[in-house]
Amino acid sequence: MRRLVAPTASTAAAIGVDGGRRRVLKLMAASAALAGSGCGQPPPEKIRPYVNMPEGMAPGDPVFYASTLLRQGCGVGVLVETESGRPIKIEGNPAHPASLGAADAQSQAAILTLWDPERSRTVMRGGQPSTWTTLLDSLATQMGQEAAARGGGLRLLSGPVSSPTLLAQIGEILARFPEARWHVHDPAGCDAAKHAALQLFGGPVQPLYRLEHAHTVLSLDAELFGPSADGLRNAHDFMNARRGEPRARMYALESTPGLCGAVADTRIALSPAGMEAVLDMIASQLGVSDAMAEQRPGPQAAWVSRLCTRLSAAHGASAVIPGHSLSSRAHLLAWRINTRLGNLGRTIHPIAQRLPPAPLADGTHDAAPAPEGLGALVQAMHDGDVQTLLMLDVNPVYDSPGALDFARGLSRVACSIHMGLYRDETAHASNWHIPMAHELEAWSDARSFDGTASLVQPVIAPLYGGLSAHEVLDMLAHMRTRSAHELVRAQWRNAWNMNDAEEFERRWEEALRRGVIEEAQADRLVPIDEKALKARLPEGPGPEPQLIAVFANDHNIVSCNQANNAWLQELPRPYTKITWDNAALIGPATAGRHGLRNGDVVSLTSADKPDGLLAPVWIVPGQAEGVVTLPLGYGRHQGGSVAQGRGFDAHVLQEVRNGMSLRSAAVQLRPTGQHHAFAATQHEMGLAGREPVRSVSLHARDGADAADAAPPSLYPPRQYGGPAWGMTVDLDACIGCNACAIACQAENNIPSVGPEEVARGREMHWMRIDVYHADSGGRAQFQPMACQHCENAPCEIVCPVGATMHDSEGLNVQVYNRCVGTRFCSNNCPYKVRRFNFFDYADHDPSAAARANPDVTVRQRGVMEKCTYCVQRISHARIEAQKQGRPLRDGDVVTACEATCPTQAIVFGDTADPRSRVSRAKASARNYTVLAELNTRPRTSYLARIHDKEAGLEEEDDG
Amino acid sequence: MTPRFYGVVGRFETPDALLEAIRCLRRRDRHLRLEAYAPYAVEGLSEALDLPRGKVPLFTLIGGVLGGASGFFMQWYAAVVSFPVNIGGRPLNSWPMFIPVTFEMTILGAALAAVLGMLAVSGLPRLHHPIFDAPCFGLATRDRYFLCLRPPPGMPGPAPAKQYREVLESLGATASDEVWT
């Protein structure tokens, strides 16, 4: 451990975060002192003040920096909370269009990756530790040769790139080595969509959704609400449209339950081919399809025509959104339908993907040709045309389709250089590995999904000696090492072509403060190519195979860099509640046909891969029958102890057709008789005749009451002098994205306990997202469930030592240092929201201590814990208000879950103040409390979901 | 120091013999100092010796009352005066929930008082006692019955040992011995 720790400390010292180190020591000392008995002189502590105090920083007061996190190359704005120079928490950046103040689970968890002691620390050569200088030397010679060959053997492989600086640098390299090629590998992306767009627009174009203008949305396996670069924004926009009049409608066709299905007015389980058929039928009804799709008789035709009428009724305010699993033909159809429905430029903006500038003779710039895909690179590697390959933050050896066999190609490359956060599969297969700096450790910039440029601002010096991609590319292009900081500033100085240094500094400072450096231009819409639109469609899909595998992005682990993140690993998947694992998801009927139960291991084989892979199944209600969904991102062999050896690698079965890596494949399924024990956090998803989740019909929104009559009490209600904190959760707005759960974990130092403990039912999440399968359609209802802060708290009466009690603002307080661990409170809690430290779960790694929120106690073994309504934030706000001699205002206290929620489903505040947002929410007729009959009088209440009868596609609602 | 005369102890074979002897002696002189020893609680023995009722019940009562009162007071003081907190919205003085502890404390106080009182009034523990010097007194805890005849306090003159022995043997004591301290 010490070997791992040393660099942390030294780097921290270098940038003077000794306050941080002090806290590190303090926490470690604490854990040492607390362990075992509670007595004994505390170990002597050092206080290390700054040598010179950085301006605007006071020890003990958090400082927020605006920065940007990358999601598939696109930027998502965040605010990073630092405590004495140590980044400890991530919030959304309200000024950034991709965040609007919200942050998703992946962004929240980035803090853990940042501090991950298993990140790569040294330059490696052929598996041996090497140095940056040796790399430079050999690189110099290598590039010399390349220069001679005009870069004929030089290849650059990266993920999708939006950073203006990086694009410029790539442009430089391509200019300097005309024969060199740039390839982009985007395992989480969708080649079919790109291909379709290429055909229609003649260039790389991405659809940008403007759901706030949408009234009727048809999602076909689309991961609208993330995790992706635009997920937060889509969720936010769609929920706003839902709150408006008329209420926006969502129709979801899904092969496996996704977040859209949960909020859909009608959700229908269909295989990708089925969805394509639906698109065909819609297209032909709208008359935009030359191929007259065979009208399938029966109910499907019926609801498709209803759907069609609804879509065309909402002309210009509808959106047909195909997802990854659909073929490029289906995407073409979708574009046509959207064009016909007049959605282009309204709800769907086709925007051009940014390309590196290619300098022209006259000094002006032109866009370089679009990057090639992975297929072309592998081809070149097999042909032996690649001498030098630089791989920036990609892991193709693991996450490229098995059909490509990237590793074999790579072995034929003379000089392969990998740069990444971890020593992953590709790092081990390459000649060189360069540790990369985390987004929060190095300067850069990025564009969001809508083109807004923001700065990637480091909040701490590289903890493990990582380098920035800019520095490496600068090396490649000019054989010099300017700091990323200089490079980025130079880039923007040119972009603004400013010579006035002062003016530049002012604008730069402003950009740093807001995080946004350049607003999106609205005029970047790409016109659709009419000819291509009219062109004949390719042949429809052949006869559907009996079983088709769909390769889906995992809900939590989207990129390889997130795989070693224990928070994301332990975060239950929205529908299966599986942690630490991926599973082959199948429908009940399919399972029945093969006689499978949850956890039975099956072998999946395809025509190309007769040996196939072994995968345990999980039966999901609402899964399309005949479809087995295989989440990607698991079955890692390298890349950290957390990532390795979990789940199965579905890439093996992934096929490639004319350069596109396909998202589905025909497979055969055979039970093996083996069994795999999953660690799931929720076992019963039926309602068992209870009403924890409720819904009211749309038009009774203000009429009928969702709440039960409050039972009488023997005692008069307590009068609270000051604020009476309370919370509401809007079940109609909750999309089950889990962001709140991770935000809570990050804010409150909640440990992750590992798969074994989860399997024993000992997960520690204070905020758990319950899922109930309300109806057979598999349309689920999510319910964020944390401590309800009951007025008549059952937990408090039974605690023998008064470790849980009410404070004068009505909080149900848990006093860790008083708790002896009888666990009686948990037994008596009807919501079972209390969590217990059965073992010493707290992470005692110094990096964890440095990461921990210093305002929240790190809990000892044997004590109970639970949601505190972020009491530390309440005290902070109260103290600030008191110092200013003013009462607390609504919004002064924002809990971690509330802050991060993309749809503002969670509202927290003072229920004693009738004008507060929470009081207004509680006044709604949809407001109800769970298990009210027990007379616990919870402070947390829920707003019943709205059931829009008219929106349904079912027979009876028709007409 | 010169040994003082404690009394004469006579041994009897059966409880009836003992009781008979006591009754005779009492008939002769109400104020004789008699001590009877038996291996179990012989019925009618205390009546024969007309022993006082004893204070053990009173002690027990006091112990119980004290225990109960202090028990309730402790809870009331802790919950209402010393550190009042809102527990599950219940009143500070939720007396119905204080009853179990109060009850247990009552029993505890009473029981302790009963036992300690019993020991106190019967002068136990007393590990050294002249009567133990009497030969075969060990049988008093097996199956023999002893009667000790003691001189009235501050009786002048020589010890009436011989006279006492005759009296006891005449009353059916199978053996009699002098006890000196």
Add this chain to the structure above:
Amino acid sequence: MPQLLERSEVLLVKLILLVPVALLVLTVAGMVWRTTSPVEPGVAVPQPIPFSHKHHVGDDGIDCRYCHTTVETSASAGMPTTGICLSCHSQLFRDAPALAPLHESMQSGKPIAWNRVYDLPDFVFFNHSIHVNKGVACVSCHGRVDRMPVLVRQQAPDMQWCLDCHRDPSGRVVPLDHITAMESFPALSDAQAEQLLQSLRLEDPRRLTDCSTCHR
């Protein structure tokens, strides 16, 4: 039948019989001791630089806030940075051997490692700024530092001790302009005291004695 014990021995035995009683007493005593603060008061803590509060506060009359800059704004009072020390000592006693670590720190950029004097358990969250802003004088916790050549821990930071004040702060607060004053504040007339309390807007003792006030 012989006596079990002679008179002399009886006493001994009775003493032995007292042992269990003694044990009981000891355990109770032990319990009380276990919960006493492990941090004893009156301990003088040596420092890398023999810094004298007596000299700086008592003789030179430097205000607490000159060095403990964040005491009014932040949870932590803040330890003086090397820079602050040097703001005077770049002129005064610059060659004093005692100050060598100071200059060394400035050159090397490595902070000076002071030894902590007041250490609260990690589950206690104490905020200097709110106490200072509510009229709790420095001296009321830290004592007459102006008389301490070497800083001495004034008292054990017991919960009991915190509660004394939190239960009834009224008598213990001073006007804000006396916060850093060392000599005790002259007694106030009732009217003045009343006015002082109003100006400070102290919170209700019920809130001040909530667990959540100090424990999170």
Add this chain to the structure above:
Amino acid sequence: MAEHEEKAVSPGTPELGAGWTAGGVTDKIAGVVLGRGGPWTRGWHAHWRWRSALLISFGGVLTLLAASTWLFMRGVGLFGVNIPVAWGFALGNFVWWIGIGHAGTFISAILLLLRQRWRTSINRYAEAMTLFAAGIAGLFPIFHLGRPWFAYWLLPYPNRMELWPQWRSPLVWDIFAISTYLLVSLLFWYVGLIPDLASLRDKAASRGKRLGYGILALGWRGDARHWRHYETAYLLLAGLATPLVVSVHTVVALDFSIGNTPGYHSTIFPPYFVAGALFSGFAMVITLAIPLRHYFRLHDFITLRHLELAAKVMLACSLFVAYGYASEIFTAYYSGDTYEIHMTQDRFTGMYAPVYWVYMFCNVVVPQLLWWRRARRNVPTLLVVSLLVNAGMWMERFVIVVQSLHADYLPSAWGVFLPSVWDWVFLLSSIALFVWLFLMFIRYLPMISMAEMRGLVQETAEEAKP
């Protein structure tokens, strides 16, 4: 005065064999302890049996020590407990042992007040059983604490945090109830022992034993005054212990019925727990009586009548407990409460249903045998029945504690409890500890009250006189 000469000899009654004199019973019982004329030297082999039993059980005791050390080092996570099932074996064992610890005081107190003669020869060892069982029961709540080193925070004592126990919690009531119960039972037992200790003092050969027993006897002389106060005190203790017995298991029942968990929250619990306690208690009395009378040839003292009467009490308890089970089911359905009904159905058919049906068989069906006099007077049958009842009662506690918790209000929170190996280690080694303590007891203290037996001899002899 010839008629005074002949000693009282027992004529032979259902409670006491014929031909016993006061001296005889004293010698017989004291012999077991003092090894004079006792089975330790007799022909048959109680001695080495006792030794080997002691060794084996001591092994168990060491296991318990080791296991608890490891438990305190690693944490309570060693047990199978989780959220929602936060209480597991530990609490089940606690209730079970406390239950066993009830028969003793019941016998000595209530039967004394009811002037039941058959109490005499079984109360002493039953009280010992009570003490040991209650003591062991007291260990389990500490084992199951998250931070056992702070267990003393449940006691009111002066502390620098100025904090108190939370008096509304049944666990605090437990602390008081159980410590009171232990203390009072100890006093009761000890007071009963004093005259016997004196007997041992006077019979003991070696100086060491005389001293040991002598000091414990506090110099008891059998003085008439002593006997008078002694009897008063003993009777008062009985009077106090009687409500105490009832209160203790009532409080234990409140641990559950105060809670709002379906399956816990039930007003029938106190009486039904008390009955259950006596049920298991008497089962244990019989379980112990049978080997005792066999190995130590106590057939004249612990007669078939004793066993039969104990069996009758057991039968009565079984009926009461059965009523408890029935009323639980009835109220669940009668209340129409979703949660109660679900819990009950889960009991019938859920994953813990097998345990449920087994204990139904052990606690309700099996004891019905005891309606037949032949069964009641047949020692092997009694042994089997009592063992089954002991097992059955443990399973009942297990189901009440675990099954109620594993599926309560919100389906999303439902979970499963599976015992870990440590759960079993603690259960079995606690039984070993009990056995070990009991073996030590019968070796060093009279397992039957000699003083009372002497009284009984006299009493029966006089009754027999024309």
